[in-house]
Amino acid sequence: MSGLAYYLLYLAGLGHLGFGPAGYEVSVVSNPLIHAFRQVGPFQWEPIALVVVGQVELLVAPLNMLLGAVLASLVGLNLAVSVVAWRGPAACRLGPGAGAVSGLPGLLSGVACCGPTILLVVGVQASAGLLSLFQWLLPLTVVTLFGTLLWVGSRVETP
Numbered sequence: 001m002s003g004l005a006y007y008l009l010y011l012a013g014l015g016h017l018g019f020g021p022a023g024y025e026v027s028v029v030s031n032p033l034i035h036a037f038r039q040v041g042p043f044q045w046e047p048i049a050l051v052v053v054g055q056v057e058l059l060v061a062p063l064n065m066l067l068g069a070v071l072a073s074l075v076g077l078n079l080a081v082s083v084v085a086w087r088g089p090a091a092c093r094l095g096p097g098a099g100a101v102s103g104l105p106g107l108l109s110g111v112a113c114c115g116p117t118i119l120l121v122v123g124v125q126a127s128a129g130l131l132s133l134f135q136w137l138l139p140l141t142v143v144t145l146f147g148t149l150l151w152v153g154s155r156v157e158t159p
Contacts, residue, residue: 003077018056
């Protein structure tokens, strides 16, 4: 459930999932394969279709959706392992705080996709160096989520 929630928030953070006037529509760009691989930013690709069902609008960008699904899976798995570590830290040979700490890397991906927007909203004038940092947060997130999953998961002892 947490993975699905993260996935929906990820798509909404990219601006690919939102609400609009009620209706039903499916629009696809011409040459969708060409547009599907066109990057519009670091780790963001161009949408190839618009799907409107009721008031829900979804911009379909297959690579963004795949990346979001991978991140959501890692966040969900980390949360599941974190709950096990929190409920029984002795069974995991970890301290009681390790479960909470293992889920923190998932926050980096939210900063990676929404960080520049947040800077604009709060009015902070960011240098090019700070903005270039955001492109490294997503790969760092994947590595840390995978690393904490392996680290905490390898320490869980099954009965």
